[in-house]
Amino acid sequence: MKITVIGYRGSFPGKNEATSGYLVQSGDKNLLIDCGSAVLSQLSNYIDLNMIDAVILSHYHADHISDIYCLQYQTAAAYKLGMRKKPLEIYAHNLDKKFNNLTYKNFCIAHPIDPDAKLSFGDLNIAFQWMNHGAPCLGMRLEEKGRVFAYSADTEWCERVLEISQNADIFLCECSLFNRQTGQLKGHLSAGEVGKIAVNSNVKKLVLTHLPQYGDLNELVKEAKEQFSGEVIKARVGLVLEL
Numbered sequence: 001m002k003i004t005v006i007g008y009r010g011s012f013p014g015k016n017e018a019t020s021g022y023l024v025q026s027g028d029k030n031l032l033i034d035c036g037s038a039v040l041s042q043l044s045n046y047i048d049l050n051m052i053d054a055v056i057l058s059h060y061h062a063d064h065i066s067d068i069y070c071l072q073y074q075t076a077a078a079y080k081l082g083m084r085k086k087p088l089e090i091y092a093h094n095l096d097k098k099f100n101n102l103t104y105k106n107f108c109i110a111h112p113i114d115p116d117a118k119l120s121f122g123d124l125n126i127a128f129q130w131m132n133h134g135a136p137c138l139g140m141r142l143e144e145k146g147r148v149f150a151y152s153a154d155t156e157w158c159e160r161v162l163e164i165s166q167n168a169d170i171f172l173c174e175c176s177l178f179n180r181q182t183g184q185l186k187g188h189l190s191a192g193e194v195g196k197i198a199v200n201s202n203v204k205k206l207v208l209t210h211l212p213q214y215g216d217l218n219e220l221v222k223e224a225k226e227q228f229s230g231e232v233i234k235a236r237v238g239l240v241l242e243l
């Protein structure tokens, strides 16, 4: 499994950046997790958009879905011009009426995620859990031949984020706040909290993402490391993680 960070900012993208978007490649399957602002323009640096088989959306906040609508147009145009042969499959929970906008003619087909069931793509098995966020939001755990990549999506501290990240080889966790801001933004985590989750879950490698637009981001790594003695890095555009 190869994961490429396409965008890693919370709320809005900085210059030449994007908000949440992660390309996951396993065998011949290409999966995009979240499709936030500016993800499409960044994604084209790493893959032909027509090679994307499916998109998984964690929740419906704009920093995770805003480019999905342009991806629908791209898919439709490519289909009509013969450059794409299959519809784009889009997976998301259906507790929000925006789910109904994910199916786009015959070009994009929406599938509701049932967190009690696993999704399979080739060798990849994906399990979901509800996170604690301002809106229904799914964290996920991707497993390929015993190797685990977990993604928190957006959340504050909860039991279920511990469950999805348990013993993960790589845990990509949202880190929206510096320690001094802990609890100031409901539904999000501070660096120290993320470090504590990594300890509790016994993860091997921690990657901080959904990062703020201000402050010294190296401080976030330092604050997480004060809790967690394993490897901690911060996400950046183009970062490749391999399992």
Ligand SMILES: [Zn+2]
Binding pocket: 010, 011, 020, 061, 063, 064, 154, 210
């Ligand atoms: Zn977000």
Ligand SMILES: [Zn+2]
Binding pocket: 059, 061, 133, 154
């Ligand atoms: Zn959110």
